[in-house]
Amino acid sequence: MTSRYVKPTFAILAALALSLAFAARTIAAPAAGLNWEVHGTGSGSASLIFGVFSSGPAMPQHVGNATYSLSLSMPGTVGTNGVGGACEFITGTGSVRAADGSTISFATVGTLCNEADSTSPLHYNGTYRITAGDGRFVGVAGGGSLTATFNSTHFMKIDGTITGI
Numbered sequence: 001m002t003s004r005y006v007k008p009t010f011a012i013l014a015a016l017a018l019s020l021a022f023a024a025r026t027i028a029a030p031a032a033g034l035n036w037e038v039h040g041t042g043s044g045s046a047s048l049i050f051g052v053f054s055s056g057p058a059m060p061q062h063v064g065n066a067t068y069s070l071s072l073s074m075p076g077t078v079g080t081n082g083v084g085g086a087c088e089f090i091t092g093t094g095s096v097r098a099a100d101g102s103t104i105s106f107a108t109v110g111t112l113c114n115e116a117d118s119t120s121p122l123h124y125n126g127t128y129r130i131t132a133g134d135g136r137f138v139g140v141a142g143g144g145s146l147t148a149t150f151n152s153t154h155f156m157k158i159d160g161t162i163t164g165i
Contacts, residue, residue, distance in 0.1 A: 033161035033163045034061070034161065034162055034163070034165065035161065036060065036062060036144070036160055036162040037061050037157070037158065037159050038058050038061070038066075038068060038096055038156070038158035039058065039156075039157055040054075040056055040057065040059075040068040040156040040157070041057065041153060041155055041156075042054050042057065042153075043055075044154055047122075048078075048086055048112065048122065051071070051072050051073050051092075052071065052092070052112065052122065052124070052150060053069075053071050054069070054070045054071075054148065055067065055068060055069040056068065058096060060096050062162065062165050063096060063104075063165075064098055064099060066098050066099065067096075067097050068094065068095070068097075068156060069094055069095050070092065070148065071093055071094065072090045072091070072108070072112060073090060073091055073092055081113050081114075083115070083116055084117050085113060085114040085115055085117060085118075085120060086118075087112065087113035088111065090111065090124070091107070091108065092107070092109075093105065093106065093107055093108070093131075094106050094128070094146075096158075098135070098136070100135060100136065102136040103134050103135065103137065104132075106128040106131055107128065107129050108126045110127060111124070113125075121149060121151040122149070123147075123148070123150075124149075125147050126145070127143065127145055128145070129142075130143060133164070138164075140163065140164040140165060142162035143160050144158065144159050144160015144161055145158075145160060146159075147159075
């Protein structure tokens with residue numbers, strides 16, 4: 001003879017097992033990514049003819065105290081920007097290095113323009129893609145926008161999404 005509580009107990013246990021299975025699948029789902037910003041202020045060289053190298057201290061989210069480096073290669077295609085200056089399509093590479101030496105490396109592509117003439121400050125507007133990480137950043141991925149201004153002081157900002165931290 002079966003107790004009158006057996007069928008309801010089995011129903012409750014089945015519902016509990018189903019909800020635990022759903023919770024396990026939800027926990028195992030990949031992360032959607034974290035918002036990531038890096039603000040850097042540094043120095044280096046900047047020219048529409050020879051490209052750009054910039055480095056200095058940076059304050060990235062989820063990384064702590066760091067330094068950045070950015071190298072934009074010699075350009076290919078040149079066009080005027082309508083205000084007396086020129087713009088060039090340019091590619092480059094860079095990295096963000098944490099205080100412990102762990103590094104996030106990225107590739108970038110965008111336009112490098114001067115404000116008015118060949119002696120005016122340069123501006124870079126592009127996108128980046130994380131290409132590698134080492135140390136505590138092994139397995140990171142992400143991308144977004146990268147903007148920079150090169151004058152007597154260089155200002156760089158990365159804004160995007162990162163996973164794997």
